[in-house]
Amino acid sequence: MGIVAVKNLLEEGFDVVGFERSSYSGGLWHFTEDEDTLSIIECEWADFGHTYPASYTDFPFPVGTPTFCTAKHVQDYLEAYVDHFHLRPHFRLSTVVTSISRDQDSGRWRVNIEEQPSEWFDKVVVATGPHIKPMMPAFEGADLFTGRLIHSKGFKKPEAFAGQRVVVVGLGNTGSDIADALVGHASNISISHHHGAVIMPRLLDGVPATSRISYRFIQLQGIINRWVPTLAEIVYNKAARQIMRDAFGEVDPAWRLDPALSVLVANPVVSDTLIANFRSKAISSITGIRRFTGGRRIELTSGETIEADAVICCTGYKNDFSLLDKEYDPSSTPSISWLKAPGSKDRPYPRLYQNVFSMTAPDSLAFLGCVWFVTGAFCLADIASMCIAQVWSGKASLPPQPEMQQWVDKQEKRICALAWRGAVIPATVPPSEWLSWADQTAGMGVGEHVGWGWKGWLFWWRERTLWRMVMDGPFTSVFWRLFPGRRKCWDGARAEIMRVNREVEERRAKAKLAEMSNDSKFSW
Template identity: 25%
Template sequence: MTNGAQVVVIGGGQAGLAAGYHLRRLGLEFVILDAQTTPGGAWQHAWESLRLFSPAAYSSLPGRLMPAQPSETYPDAQHVVDYLTEYEKRYELLVERPVRVLGVHRDGGFLRVETDSGTWRARAVISATGTWWRPFLPAVPGRAAFRGRQLHTVEYRSPADFAGQRVLVVGGGNSGAQIAADLADGTDPTWVTQRPPRFLADDIDGRVLFDVATARRRALDDGRTDLGGVASLGDIVAVPPVREARDRGLLTRRPMFTRLHSGGVEWPDGTRAEADAIIWCTGFRPALPHLAPLQLRGRRGHIGTDGTRAVDEPRLHLLGYGDWTGPASATLIGVGRPAREATREISGLLADRRAG
């Protein structure tokens, strides 16, 4: 069965909903295709203790402030799921789920979106699938030889799963720090990072990071000196659980090991540590296999963009994958502006086609 819409949005998480909000305001016909069975995007799969970097009022999608969570300055993941669920209903956003997109193809004046539930033909497509579904694991020598349990951030749930175990947490970003702090009381984890962890000042949260990222983008657009943006401030937001574990001396780190062996890891000086489990908090890559038929990747595997628009396919916009698709666009507070810009550009494209 073939369906039609002016715009197809791929992904029903925060970026897809922000796009839907602006498409609705512009009066464009659209549908959001979401592979999940229920609303909430990747937030419904997060670990139990995960907290936002910002208070609720500064973690909102366009048009609707996130309500505060009782007794919590920084809301947890379930609060975000509830907010996204209510947001979708409030703005009557048409989300088809579960629908898994298999590929996007050029089809004359249309883009053809092939799914496991039929085909859609659209004048424009917004890809908003995020990164959670494509975890990155580094190629560390001996990884296949390790007999213990290995899992990525996406598979971690709670310290109860590791009671009495020797756990290595690998990664010096926010996920690594939060999970190491989560495990600190019950398991005495070993926290391993490539370089000494850089904690942001305790008074810096996601709102400040968004402002810094936006200022950097404007500076670059104006040809001014790049001052480094968020990366110049540090790597880890000191949310309360991380701050508490750090101040109690529970977040001591070791440098990156050189290889794994069957029972654990080995450092450059030959010292070893035994481990029952390794949690790889080593980041993500954009989840874009559905765009492969368009053949947009360059020699380094990157899709060139101008803002959110794909340079070699102006009917396609990429939203929510990081700063290369809009300042702080992978965050709740940051995705609204690039979503607005993308939908306005699509509206102009459709108007030009009607006039032509």
């Protein structure tokens, strides 16, 4: 997030400095064995999604990169991005920012740095991301446990748990990935969870499952959500369950995947191997942990007692804005409605306009990592930082304060309602609504060129093939750099969109041919 913020602000003529506490660029995608530093698990596949919508908007992954790539691919990609846009001179690595305050007279920001003199800046982007403080459950009797009790942040290599009985707490993407990684190493693996989950395959009909998401789908989703939200949710959940059944067959009640939380509250678990591991009993499903009773013994909420050598808590993170003075900390005033909701999990809730701009100093303070919906995080950070760059350069403007406050209040009400139903991600925003705002604010020209105006009709008339790919093909991040606008477009966007569409169609045809071949053999 910090990398793309520096790049987009430089592109608009700002003099930018990026501070990074680590000695490398790439954040959590740079593997480190330091258990106090968050990094990707060193296993074969990255929990990243596929590369089409996940890249930055003007720098796709190299041709030939696996559709679901490894963590090393992502690390190399980020390093290549930094070099391609000549960003290294603008970063100060191994530099720890201890606090940020604002001078009321000048409006400038004082950045205090560990073991170095403070420095002054006109504007600040907090791009620390959402993975700041690990959330550890408060287990009764935890001090009596003689095994290893850690947060997933401390899990680095499955070999460290060879021959051990391991309980993974939490049935989410991280819990699934860690449990899968432990197969073949740990002697016994259990996933402890309180509620069910929807398990989604990575591939459907030979292509990434998310390739079904198109720009037209996002627009229709926005319309349905606005006018018939209850019906929309029923349809989404039914479709997700059907995809799960088509991919994996019938679900054994012993796995406790039902009832699953709504896809509006909890992200589906994306895994090709978890169901197979449940089915083969390589991984077992158990209820939640009630308490530790001493030694290696654990009492479950079902009343059963088990023994474990290690417990790995995949219970997420919470954001932290304590670098800032309380006046500028967007979460400093607690939301009573949020804290009362069971799904808040005592996490801070930031009040930001469009989950990006400070409400107290929008002209000079913004945040990345507070916007989320199901798409690529790199792409989201790219778009959000383009909005920041356009507003601060004076090429775009924010609405009056009362209008911004109205949006913030509406967003808080929506998130609090979801938090009564499950542990919703506080950064969740309505995709179509947010992208519409971002398109106008960043000046990406999408609404003009694929809408109902004369530019939309002209694009449809002149570029019929490309128009179909844009509207109904797989949603690619480079789409946001295709059209001329205030932000810089990318000359390679057209070719990349066409390449991705060809690749997806070829894979679908290949999968269909293989299916027909198998059917033919079976009939014979």
